[in-house]
Amino acid sequence: MSSDILRFLDSSNIDGFLFVGDSISNSDMYYLSHFLAGDRFAILFQEKTSILVSSMEKSRAKKESCADEVLSTRDYHIMEKLKSCGKPELAYIEALKDFLRDHDVLRLGVAYSFPIGIFQPLSRHFDIQILESPARRARSKKSPQEIDCITTAQRACERAMQRAVELIACSEPRGDTLYLQGQPLTAEQIRSAIDISLLQDGCEAADTIVAGGTQAAEPHARGTGPLPANSPIVIDIYPRSKTHRYYADMTRTVLRGEAPGEVKELYHAVLAAQEAGIGAIRSGISGEEVHAAVSAVFQEMGYSERDGCGFTHSTGHGVGLDVHELPSLSEGGEILKSSQVVTVEPGLYYPDIGGVRLEDLLVVRDKGCENLTRCRKDLVL
């Protein structure tokens, strides 16, 4: 990585690149420091990587982070600064300025997401360029170790899906509703079974979609209450490993009872569109072209997008330390590169029928792609 960084600093004409934030919500910061912290800290990216943490975190950061140097705000006399200015935020900015000067920074780079409240006071003292984060693009190409991490999370995802599908398969359709052991089977029960299975595999899911009937017509509705019989149920699981923090992502659509003809046709179209998308993926093709290949299948089969119905979202996205990251398989999507990990997840949504979505996770390769997903696709259980 180090030579890439030097080249980046050189070509951008800056002395260092600065991140300020927490590494739970800013995955670039976790990627660059391997230091997981819910409280704000700073990373200065130069020939060497230096991080600035609170004094309480200094010794942990020395042990856990991969930074070459760990400094604390106390090393820059933050308590004395606080006493003289009275405002914690001003004292922090002063410490940050000292930290930058101490590292001979005059020309600084920051990412698009950098907070304006810190940018503004720094911009009076440093020449700052707003650039794409050097981590953003680097993160999209995965190392073999990262692909192993994602694959482990994907296996956990599949075991959780299996558990969900088994529960639905055991349920009994009565009228419009599914019953299990005499009670309506709910989205909450399925979600809970998924959560427990994920936890047993060391993963967590902030949210999981289990949506049937008209709920499934909203791609991101999480779903609540009794699950419908004879109607498609969308199950979208995107767990993160609690150990290495990499995500997986998978969606299946299942139905218990009698499948109406129009639902079978939707499922058939989504499957064909997904196969076209997966078939199109290889390094050198653009995300836009893959999306166009998927959209073309829907067009041909008579499922044009109209009035917010049909295929209303993009074809897919990169998956890694964030569940949505580069590259994007959508209009405007860039050229795909080998070792990127992406989803292909076409779906069709109609308020009067419901929704169908199928999502696999794939590694882009030179001559195609490798499907990380080992989970059956059966509509009717």
Add this chain to the structure above:
Amino acid sequence: MSSDILRFLDSSNIDGFLFVGDSISNSDMYYLSHFLAGDRFAILFQEKTSILVSSMEKSRAKKESCADEVLSTRDYHIMEKLKSCGKPELAYIEALKDFLRDHDVLRLGVAYSFPIGIFQPLSRHFDIQILESPARRARSKKSPQEIDCITTAQRACERAMQRAVELIACSEPRGDTLYLQGQPLTAEQIRSAIDISLLQDGCEAADTIVAGGTQAAEPHARGTGPLPANSPIVIDIYPRSKTHRYYADMTRTVLRGEAPGEVKELYHAVLAAQEAGIGAIRSGISGEEVHAAVSAVFQEMGYSERDGCGFTHSTGHGVGLDVHELPSLSEGGEILKSSQVVTVEPGLYYPDIGGVRLEDLLVVRDKGCENLTRCRKDLVL
């Protein structure tokens, strides 16, 4: 809330306040919109609240958000803009500008955390002030409903703590290590028991500290491997409800085996410091004064902070939609107000002894505080 907002807009001399981000990492956005989305959207805060989402999210946002108006980037012709400029980010900025103009915005407010990459292009067309988020301070005072939410999460936290303490109490000290059913009892086992208990109560914990021995001397080290006998084990649980997204926070320190005299003394000092902190809390006192009361007890008892050892962190923090939010009980901490929810969590840390921390969750009231925590404090199990 609406009259507060109008007053805020008026006094700041702006036509609207803009947020752009996702409401998973930006709790202000969730607080203001009640719309939970992992993908970026915008909230414009005027006499009415308007949100701008992708077309895929429009119908869900209409159902789930509390915004007065939901618009989509498609309503501002984002696909046509993308076709003409070729860059998704530029097309988004153009749609955002149209959205602002459409709402008669000339003078705009944004928060300190607003991303510079969006601030900069907007600043060429709007007169932008960087202000404290109107939600930040509003969030620190909790409504009775919010206190109910936090209390529910706290009860889940206590049941999980109970489970952890029971497991340690059942273990057998052999040499320097605790054993359960013939095997060393590990931090991972305890964390897993905590996670399962939390999940049964509809909560999740991104991380939980179970750290014994020298590991416990780092306040934020999560802890790994076999747990020590005759040595304090710090258990810090900060779960979030998956339903309403409010946090709770609690720490206990326990020891199985024989407690060395110096550990008993540490525990006694931390307990006394915590009692002094809790005793000091009432509306009108500053967070700085509460912290000083806690520090004074440690000073008196001979535990001054030195060389990064001793009481190395602040006394506490607000808890709500974020686990760390206003107010701060630390140097520079502001005046406390009735209905704020705060932790009081003094601790002492020495590499050669380990760590001891005790944390309760309290509601600030006019004449003192209400302790939301119902969990025993026993060092030796």
